[in-house]
Amino acid sequence: MTEDRKNLMTRTLSGAVLAVAIVGSLLWSPWSFGAVLALLVAGGMYEFYTLAEKRSSRPQRVLGIAVALALFGLNAVVTRGVAGIGFESALLGALALLLLMVPVLLVCELYRKNDDPMAAVGTTLLGILYVVLPMICLFHIASAGGKGWDWNPRAALGYILIIWANDVFAYLVGRKLGRHKHFSRHSSNKSWEGFFGGVAGAVAVGLAAAWWFGGNLWAWGGLALVAAATGVLGDLTESMFKRAAAVKDSGDLMPGHGGVLDRFDAVLLSAPFVAVYLLLCRYVFDVALFC
Template structure:
């Protein structure tokens, strides 16, 4: 088996394992879904801080990670059905919010002793890791419950498959028909033909999800449009960070696929838009 076929086999196997872990965690329970999101938050933030370090920045990794996990825990606690066993939502939310608010000024205090040339940039990169990675994964915790007001993992399945459909159809159409570059400076292989192919695939998947859920087809088609367009922007944004850092992949966690940011870049930028869309439309 030559190297190309071997790489394809590794990529296919690791992709199948990743999909099985993701879908299994979503389907099993709300808590397994929360563990999955928390793990992705940690992995994604570590990768982002590593990319920033390659550009000469020095993010406060520990404080950033703690802030990201506290942000996620607050959001997960807010929507968890079993939160009463932990002492009640109000007390947990108040204590967590107080701790999170104090972490931000602590960053400035810590920077006093680091003696860096550009402390504002280091603090900014630390905060960006929280908002770029931890915030979107925190918002995803709401997806299975925000539209139905009860735990419904099929809603999250719909979102995930919309993102995947966008990627698959964009690749297939782009490879076969792509002629006009979409954003050559950051991603030379992306084309406008692939963009619209991915959009069509995502909308088709959105309509299927709406049908299977017995929900509004128009609402799910709109969600697919929002997720698809924002997802492409997320892909380009992550390419921008990698190009600035001079690396091909954000990490090596998933053989043949790269890191967390490589696999979830579309979700990171689309999640806030989808959350707002669900909040006001669905």
């Protein structure tokens, strides 16, 4: 067996395991999906801080990851509600954590021997914003597809399929037809042909999801456009971080795919845009993914 074929089989197997974990947990329950996302938050934060350290920054790794997991956990409690804790208590806890986050980081920095405290605090905060907030948005997308706020995994499942379709079609079209480079400063492999191929594939999957789920074609088509356009920027953003750190992959958690940031780079930038899009559909245009 050739080395290329071994790499392809490794990549395919690890990708299949990841897909089963994500989709299976999503369909099982909000708590299983939240648990998987929490693991991804921890892994993504660890990788981001490792990249920052390669640029001679010294983020507060342990505190940053702890704050990120606490924010994500409180968000899950606020979203779904837990008996004995209460919605109001969880919401107040999340707000208090956000208010105290910067002062606590600054106080902790006083006790560290660090030549550049501003960079340390800045990269610690950026890791939290870059990784945990998009995962919170992804968790919310599964509750924002209809007129109410009940758990509806079809919305998040459709979004994930759209992101994957965008990635696959951009790769296939770019490899066959790519001639005009797109943002070569951060990624030499990206082309405009691949970009439009990815958008077309994402919209096609979005419309297929609308038909399969019995949803609104216009709402799903718009979601696919937003996810595809911003997902590409997420890929470029992560490439920018990796190039600055002079590394090929953000980690080696998933053989053939790299780390959490490598696999979920499109989600990390597109999920907030999609969440805002769904909120605008609901409250401004009175349109829902599912009628």
